Amino acid sequence: MTAGPPEAELVLDGRIMTASNATFVGHLGEVTVVYKPVAGERPLWDFPDGTLARREVAAYLLAVTSGWDLVPRTWLCDGPLGPGMAQLWCQPDPEQDAVTLVPADDVPARGWCHVLDGVDEQDREVALVHEDSPALRRMAVFDILTNNADRKAGHVLTMPDGHRYGVDHGLTFHVEHKLRTVLWGWAGRELDAPEVAGVQRVRHGLDGDLGTALADLLTAAEVAALTARCDRLLAAGRFPAPLDGYPAIPWPPF
Template sequence: MTSAPEPAGDLDAELVITGRITTASNATFLAEIGETVVVYKPVAGENPLWDFPDGTLAQREAAAYLVSEAFGWNIVPRTWLRDGPMGLGMVQLWQDVDPEQDAVDLVPADELPETGWRRVLDAMDEDDREVTLIHEDGDALRRMTIFDVVTNNADRKGGHILAMPDGHRHGVDHGLTFHEEHKLRTVLWGFIDDDLRPDELAAVDRVRTSLYGELGEKLAELITPSELDAVDARCESLLARPRFPAPRGRMPAVPWPLF
């Protein structure tokens, strides 16, 4: 199990907005709590969606962090709900990524790396050249894929995977999670039909067991009873058929844009 270092200072202190992240689809701000840099997404800045209830994205982000902690893999940076200048919102510790690393990439089809990567899909770019979507082949993305299956992540874009300087990989932007209906949309399809390892199965079982204790009690304050039951069902399905699943249903298998 891995964990992130505790931030210094009082995280309940005043939150001061220092900038806006304009590439986000919902109102997303860079802010500071004392000397701690955070991302702040107020509920008031969430845009309505056709397939998710209004005003619930911040709660889903907080719920994703709780499940990440139950897995013990430090996938989601510390995330919590609190008030800010624009009201209640999701707050998450800012992460300084390594711009020289990419966990997911789009490469010319004739330039595929020989090792260390998984092939996801082939496509044509805007210049009608054949390209291939690939992602890293390693424990970090295996774990993130399992996490996404359990949380039913409908928006795992390449840009939502943060490559850290030490080789760790964080996942962010988990507002579109925990729907009771199958919604899995991800760029991490490279492990399809691979067997889950004993440590991975133990982590899934740990999450499922926690649903009947403290984790379940906390999640019940953030998502609906039917959504909570669906988390249990997805854990049970992975334990019963311990392989990475393939896309199913009529939903698109990947988010758009991919990055």
């Protein structure tokens, strides 16, 4: 199992200033990529320094093993600013929203899941909603397995053909419960057969190629915690609900 890079020198074209960590757009030949150098990672109190790039690659490898095309191709690289991660650039459709805010009294009756109510910056009552789609359900399962602490709305890429990609997976695979996501709309619902099959592929992979690959990216304790999450999810057979007393939504959610 490999996430090896295209054969070309990484050339930087610009920086994404809205990202919390140093994030650049560049190209490898004619291929556009996102590049995040380890040296540009902002220190965090709850994640070890210098590990976010490896967690992004680990998330990609898990997505590949699941059989779901959830994460753009991601690999470790040695770029102009030192070691880091690179990921294929995917340009989303600005006319589509997989996660959005709507007036609290105008929540769609079909095709959407209601997550929570709140007020916006103008003190209007609003509701956070997301698509009720197989693609987003699989992403929610992926987030449970990776223990994703940062599934913001902007981390869901709405592709022009209707495909959905998840990005920004540096805050994943913690040994403690860290799940923070905007995709809570299926809490308590049963997993469907394709979702169970995807989790089973990951669990089996942990005893084979996936486990071998993750051993170079995560600690043994983190891989063991991932294995335990797979087992718990398969045993429960349904989406978990947010834990009492723990922030369930990343901030900001958009």
